[in-house]
Amino acid sequence: MSKPEITKDILIEELVNNYPFSVRYLMEKGIRCIMCGEPIWGTLEEAAQEKDFSGADIENFVKEMRQLADTAKDEAAPEKKIDVKKMK
Numbered sequence: 001m002s003k004p005e006i007t008k009d010i011l012i013e014e015l016v017n018n019y020p021f022s023v024r025y026l027m028e029k030g031i032r033c034i035m036c037g038e039p040i041w042g043t044l045e046e047a048a049q050e051k052d053f054s055g056a057d058i059e060n061f062v063k064e065m066r067q068l069a070d071t072a073k074d075e076a077a078p079e080k081k082i083d084v085k086k087m088k
């Protein structure tokens with residue numbers, strides 16, 4: 001199953017569940033996306049607007065998080081298995 005695309009309309013719950021890095025990213029921007037261990041309700045755009053971010057700021061958040069998602073995808077390459085028997 002594929003992950004939802006990061007857009008300004010993505011629900012915070014979907015964003016947090018599918019892109020764990022987004023929690024730290026948004027917190028660094030001053031946008032609370034977790035409360036009492038649970039994602040807050042609403043969309044990325046709504047959460048950013050509550051903190052008075054402009055439409056341009058929100059589009060930049062989307063762009064940066066998409067780049068982070070691409071980087072995370074590249075780094076999630078399968079791990080090499082080590083044959084311990086060959087190490088002797």
